[in-house]
Amino acid sequence: MGPRDGLQNIPDTVPPDVKLGLIDRLQATGLSYIEVAAFVSPKAVPQMADAQAVCAGLKRRPGVSYAALAPNVQGLERALACGIDELGLFTAASETFSQHNTRCTIDESLQRAAAIAAPARAAGVRLRGYVSCVLGCPYEGATDPAKVAELAAALFELGCYEVSLGDTIGVGTPGKARALLSRVRQALPTAPLALHFHDTYGQALANILACLDLGIASVDSSVAGLGGCPYAPGASGNVASEDVVYMLHGLGIETGVDLDALCAAGAYISEALGRPSGSKAGRALAARARRG
Ligand SMILES: CC(C)(COP(=O)([O-])OP(=O)([O-])OC[C@H]1O[C@@H](n2cnc3c(N)ncnc32)[C@H](O)[C@@H]1OP(=O)([O-])[O-])[C@@H](O)C(=O)NCCC(=O)NCCSC(=O)C[C@@](C)(O)CC(=O)[O-]
Numbered sequence: 001m002g003p004r005d006g007l008q009n010i011p012d013t014v015p016p017d018v019k020l021g022l023i024d025r026l027q028a029t030g031l032s033y034i035e036v037a038a039f040v041s042p043k044a045v046p047q048m049a050d051a052q053a054v055c056a057g058l059k060r061r062p063g064v065s066y067a068a069l070a071p072n073v074q075g076l077e078r079a080l081a082c083g084i085d086e087l088g089l090f091t092a093a094s095e096t097f098s099q100h101n102t103r104c105t106i107d108e109s110l111q112r113a114a115a116i117a118a119p120a121r122a123a124g125v126r127l128r129g130y131v132s133c134v135l136g137c138p139y140e141g142a143t144d145p146a147k148v149a150e151l152a153a154a155l156f157e158l159g160c161y162e163v164s165l166g167d168t169i170g171v172g173t174p175g176k177a178r179a180l181l182s183r184v185r186q187a188l189p190t191a192p193l194a195l196h197f198h199d200t201y202g203q204a205l206a207n208i209l210a211c212l213d214l215g216i217a218s219v220d221s222s223v224a225g226l227g228g229c230p231y232a233p234g235a236s237g238n239v240a241s242e243d244v245v246y247m248l249h250g251l252g253i254e255t256g257v258d259l260d261a262l263c264a265a266g267a268y269i270s271e272a273l274g275r276p277s278g279s280k281a282g283r284a285l286a287a288r289a290r291r292g
Pocket residue numbers: 005008038039040041042043044045069071072073074075076078090101102103130131132133166167168196228229230231
């Protein structure tokens with residue numbers, strides 16, 4: 001998620017060549033999915049205004065899928081013109097968040113997603129779904145798990161190959177995350193679900209660990225722990241990719257990702273942004289490398 005969720009909330013403009021430098025380094029790690037941009041309104045998210053330039057500058061590698069978000073047909077058209085591989089369709093399990101994030105109701109967000117889905121699939125673009133606020137909303141508080149299950153099912157109906165469940169503000173704890181996923185699993189026993197945890201309360205890794213045995217093979221993360229939605233006040237970044245990979249490798253789970261190369265990507269973007277990396281594993285491995 002680094003080049004998209006990771007950067008969308010950064011107030012200073014990050015030039016396209018810095019974003020492309022990050023994408024180059026991420027694709028060298030063995031990652032097979034990189035969310036590179038969002039074809040959203042530049043008034044809503046100014047940092048994503050250069051989505052076209054970023055896509056035009058990609059040095060594509062075989063085996064890597066380059067993805068972007070699109071909230072409406074205008075976003076679809078811009079994305080298709082850029083030859084994007086995958087589009088992210090997004091909705092939220094909270095009416096108030098939906099209004100803040102996309103200026104429409106939840107139903108309208110699904111109608112917009114439906115208007116994108118058929119032409120995108122006809123153009124050979126894969127679809128990935130997102131449900132935001134699955135464990136809590138910054139405006140409405142607790143979320144009804146049944147609503148999350150209903151929205152995930154609706155996104156699969158539209159042809160998404162996978163739906164990502166987003167704890168947008170990072171309020172989830174392992175017990176609640178597991179209970180939510182168990183509830184969604186009742187409705188969608190075999191559906192390919194992904195987890196998307198923000199780490200606001202330091203619970204993201206624990207949440208992932210608590211959910212791994214419920215049929216999860218896909219975890220969203222941002223290198224250096226960057227990220228946050230501009231319409232989720234107080235939320236911090238995604239779980240750091242380096243920390244997730246360190247944990248999974250420690251569990252003996254193969255990811256295909258080179259952790260040292262991932263740490264180098266995290267160090268690159270942290271230096272470019274002039275801030276310390278939000279990844280504990282990234283910082284520890286860098287310190288160990290300096291000690292020799
Ligand atoms: C949905 C809208 C467009 C509605 O915004 P709106 O203002 O209601 O849209 P509109 O149709 O009335 O158009 C207003 C202006 O925006 C332009 N416009 C309209 N659409 C586009 C487009 N696609 N690309 C470029 N320009 C666009 C349109 O052309 C017009 O320009 P004007 O005539 O004023 O110059 C807006 O609210 C929006 O773009 N929202 C996206 C917000 C966003 O990107 N949020 C972050 C991503 S979601 C997230 O981070 C959560 C996630 C996925 O990571 C998971 C999790 O953590 O939970």
